[in-house]
Amino acid sequence: MEVGAHQTVVTVEMAENNEVVVSESQMQIESKSSSTGLRREGFKRLDSLDKEANNLSGLSVSKALSIMGVLKLAFQSIGVVYGDIGTSPLYVFESTFAEARSPPTREHIVGALSLIIYSLTLFPLIKYIFIVLWANDNGDGGTFAMYSLICRYCRVSATTNEQAEDITAYKEGHKKRMNGRAKRIKEAIEGSGFAKLLLLCIALFGTCMVIGDGILTPCISVLSAVEGVKKMDASISQEAVVTLSVAILVVLFSVQRLGSDKVGYTFAPAILVWYSFITVIGVYNILHHDFTVLKAFNPLCILQYFTSASSNPKQAWISLGGIVLCMTGTEAMFADLGHFSVRSIQIAFAGLVYPCLICAYVGQAAYLSHRPDHIGDAFYKSTPDSVYWPMFVVAVLASIIASQAMISATFAIIKQSMALGCFPRVRIVHTSRSHEGQVYIPEINFLLMLACVMVTASFKDTANIGNAYGIAVVAVMLVTTALLTLIMLMVWQTSLILVALFVAIFGSLELIYFSSVLYKFDKGGYLPLSFAAALFLVMYVWYYVQTKRYAYEFEHKLSAEQMTTNPGLTRVPGIGLLYTELTHGVPSIFSHFLTNLPAMHSVVVLVSVKYLPINKVPVSERFLFRRVGPKACNMYRCIARYGYRDRRVGNQEFERFLMDHLKAFIRTEGWEKADIDGQVSERNEVEVSIGELAIDHVVPKTQCGNTQSTEGGEDNCEERSNEIIREEDAEEEIRFLERSRESGVVYLLGHSEVRASKESGLVKKMVVDYVYDFLRRNSRQGLVALQIPHKNLLQVGMNYYI
Template identity: 70%
Template sequence: MEGAGHTIVNVEMVETEKNFTEEEEKHGTETKRQHFNRLDSLEKEASKVSGMASATKAASLATVMQLAFQSIGVVYGDIGTSPLYVFASTFSDRQPTPDDIIGALSLIIYSLTLFPLIKYVFIVLWANDNGDGGTFAMYSLICRHSKVSAIPNRQTADEMDLSAYKLKIPDKHLKRAHMIKEAMERSSWAKTSLLFVALLGTCMVIGDGILTPCISVLSAIEGVKKIDTSLNKDVIVMISVAILVVLFSIQRFGTDKVGYTFAPAVLIWYMFIGVVGMYNFTRHDSTVIKAFNPVYIFRYFNESPKEAWVSLGGVVLCMTGTEAMFADLGHFSVRSIQIAFSGLVYPCLLCAYIGQAAYLSKFPDHVSDAFYKSTPESVYWPMFVIAVLASVIASQAMISATFAIVKQSMALGCFPRVRIIHTSHKHEGQVYIPEINFLLMVACVMVTASFKETTKIGNAYGIAVVAVMLVTSSLLILIMLMIWQTNLLLIALFALVFVSFELFYFSSVLYKFTKGGYLPLSFAAALFFVMYVWHYVQTKRYAYEVEQKVSTHYLTRLGSDLGISRVPGVGLLYTELTHGVPAIFSHFLTNLPAIHSVLVFVSVKYLPVNKVPLDERFLLRRVGPKEYKMYRCIARYGYRDRRIGHEEFENLLMENLKSFIRIENWESRQDDETVEPSIEGSELGSEGKEEDEEIRFLDSSRRSGVVYMLGHSEVRASKDSYLLKRIVVNYVYDFLRRNFRQGFVDLQIPNKNLLQVGMNYYI
């Protein structure tokens, strides 16, 4: 369920919420005391919990090998299809000399070694959030170790008693880590910048998801020219577009059916390119093996510095799909990803590039179609078929990653509501989003039809690849400083080796900005604008709710001068606030001067964690005097948790509410130590009877019906707002809100159970 799960709050804003009822304050204080009493033991157990998580991931060797095999079909399709177009993109504007080919091959070898192998496989994969990878997972990891979150629904109350996610900094005495942590917590600029970087990485990955199907399918289909060399580009583009339409049409079946089924096809693809590469190496020019000597990189740049620098935009494409290893980590394990890449993917890719270089040293004029030209005649058509399958699977991996990223962004309140369909019972992270799927398909078809050549798309692709790498490096350095507490010399070495080279690559791909490089930046800018507008307005909207919430004395007047009657049933009033009485409540009573016999203020909060344990889903407390039968429920979800239907939610809520009543009465009896033994038994019996009566009253109220009460809010800019703010709020945000899904649709509430009252928010 999502409900009111789309607002933003800073820690400072939470601290201003002081005017909640005495009953809430008392219970909140007790909860906080229990919370802080547990911190010491939790911190001592942090390393033990981490070790247990690692042991769970390790499992048996057979399980790891099975996961490694499955990862081939889901993770490595993108990077595996890079040999289709790398040399063509590297030398797109000239015919290379033998020395150029050796220099480019040396760059490819060391790029694959430094970034996918060393950086991602052996370093970045460990910066996961309880097994989940990707930009948001790194952001989540940072937010759990410091109060720097600027995403929606982040409140102090949300974290209470959330045992699996209170892993604090292991060593409090490391001054550097604490200084960084405290400095970031004090700086609103640091919080905003951190969210900015996370959103930027997210937008670039989505841009990658648009370009991967285009370049992979188009480069694979170019092999059809073997039938007739006179085939023009338009025919190849039409075939590619048809395959793309089919590819997006089958997305509704999910990653399980589309991706896992084709793991054998990707395995065969890697075996093919590896064997063909070794064949070309032994047949044409075995001296290209000298490219393992990095001296040839320096010679390459020394001979023609500018041309070598420009060619980096093509070399970087050998690393496309590297981010997928990290983004799809949640479906597998660190060890399985490491085994699959180190044992199969890396050596096969090296063989493929070395073989192509050996062929091009004899036939440099074939560089524009190096892959298919270097394929032996006897295996040409089997290779073509497998190449098409591999390109489809490569596209599938990035499309699925895009769906998962959009879901995370939406759950954390950084993206408008869209319909999410879970396609797997085994993996909750595997989802299908029809609206996003359609937009991706339209974008891919337009890019393929307009660019028509892989070299032009490659110019755009490189920017997306390197930008995501830079974002990952930035977040990883912060994790090293604040969480891993790595030696400063090692961090400096990491920045010197990886970040400096990534910036060098980035300068090269930006050089081709006018030749297609503007495309991913345009996509990212449009997505970032949508996310920022949604984030900004929701932040202001929450601030307005805090400011306009009802006085605490309002509750004490409900049964007297307000003349409010109680009707049988359970009312679930959704609100963004976790303390105090929301203004929408008084607005309801103004229009309908009656409330249900049981009223629950429900706040649905998405936390920057991947999953929240089911037994820790709800935080419950009373609102107002006990006889009012009014409660507050904070329902907490992680960004990978599955939303449940209203009936299941009702069942869970009622069961937890009954448990809360029993625990509350038990604690009350335990605290009453001053009661004399002669009357203690009678009091215990009275309290037990009171507890049973309240639970029976809950059951009878539910049988009378459950009604969901939502505020249908219109957000408008205040009259004194400047022009840009009025445009953003009154037109852009309003357009997004009206054209995306409404809150009650996400809650899956039948119309007969829904009660909405309109209210204007002026921000």
């Protein structure tokens, strides 16, 4: 048989900003055959990849954990998540009264304690533990997880993975009927380009502030702990304290490569000792100094703090910038959720962290009520001399561990951003086989370490760092409140009364806190906003150019006829995998291949690897296939769908997985044609979901050939003959596919550069030609991300003018 009659073209499209991710366990294809064979009526013929792409099952089902498994994760979370909020007692009272010209009165201390108690109760406990944690993206938390959840209920994303003509218009919300209010909100957002851009900018800003939080947390935690050494030896200079803090920070970032799993087990015992120490010392101070400070549990003390004759309302308002530091690390509970689970985070905080923190703050207030002049170093001054050195050592360890919470959260959020096309490519290292959310990013780890060292060495004082820290903490809370409100209205479809209460209580209080921390903008508060602005620029420029580049490719795509009707085109043995972002048509880069080398492999697969705004795609629903052009051309399109938490594998595993599913598609296509014979004319593009098909086909039993004929027996025999012919054609095509694979697999990649068009303005030319070009050149290239061997690679350069 002639080669031209059995040429197969497989198109593989892959987003340039993403990596191929397939776990080793995903290489197994489920088989559902039985002794009675496969029932053909179990297969449905679909007319659009968009329809099929919108139907993914099992995404709302989270992995069940045993009680011991939950407790195990809860133990690990103590070392990874709760170090930050646990070390807040080191500096909260000092920061609260840093602007005071004289020592605070007992009434002021009790009022500040009441504010601390109810801030911890309202925000970390009620808002995050009982509400925000449930707004996760199938187990993943953080700003982008909330944004991706909104994207699945409402087409709002404008990234290359969410174009209107793309197959990634994936929605989980189709399983839940929307009420009238949710539909109106959805339609209003989808019809407004400004609303879409605003939501994306909010998500990007929240992400940037969390990363800024991850920079400031190690600085203030380590520096505040090391400063305690000056209690025993006042002659130690601040320069020596800063030098020791920098050395500790370098060691901290050096151990990040071990991963959250090992770091959690290593740090959790130390944090347990820390919480035990602050609880015991807190109870001791309450009993030994002044137990009457317990009246701070009465919320009226807060009112008295602002309105009493001895209080200065403006000074009380300014002090909120210090009070808010008692909630540092709260966002880590949500951002680090992908490393653990909702129940484990809830158990650890409600059962251990919250009561221990309350004891610590009440104990410090009891001590300060008698010695208000010690407000500048309340934590170490309230520690009895007999346990000072053990407490100092544990405090230093705890401050190191506190940094781990936001560092882990930063890694998780960067990975989500990159997978959704909003961050340049970086290397993602999965550090745990059992928990896929635990990742390490070497490049980001180094940049975080560099930033922390520079901030610590330049500021040299916890007061100024605390001013910056407060802005980062409250800004992230405001972003979370805004996104959660939209989720409550459109996704959860919560009662309007409850939504109004949520916004009135948490939104208004957070705005009050935010106004207070902004007051200290010129005293260090500008730092997190500067970090956020730089990161926002990087993320938005990457998103903008990637979107424009995708639009250019879509406008200049080729048709299948333009490829197959070329009279001078030669077909050579082998399989060519052409990677492109397009899911419709043939990318224009392919014409450059044919111009430079007028030959096409006998089998061509257009492969598009798309990351959906979800954390994981079921293995059985990973690939979508359809035929491109007439069957005689044997060209195929493959769309591989991945979530942002799916693992990456090498090219050999991906190649084997793709070929197995392609064979299954060819067999299934024959069964589909048997079902629709005489009803629907054959089309050039046939789409079949392979999530439920078996690779080893079992021929169904028929009545053809029985000695006792029945009515319609001739039709059955004719149908059986047609089935045999189709199955033979399918098997012959599969054999040709296998022979082509034996001849070799070549990966076809375009090496493209993006440039601003001549009519573009100066700002656009600066952004595209210089900023984006710098980011692209200093990020990981697609060749490395795909793990493609050089000997199997064929690249052609092309310029895009946007």
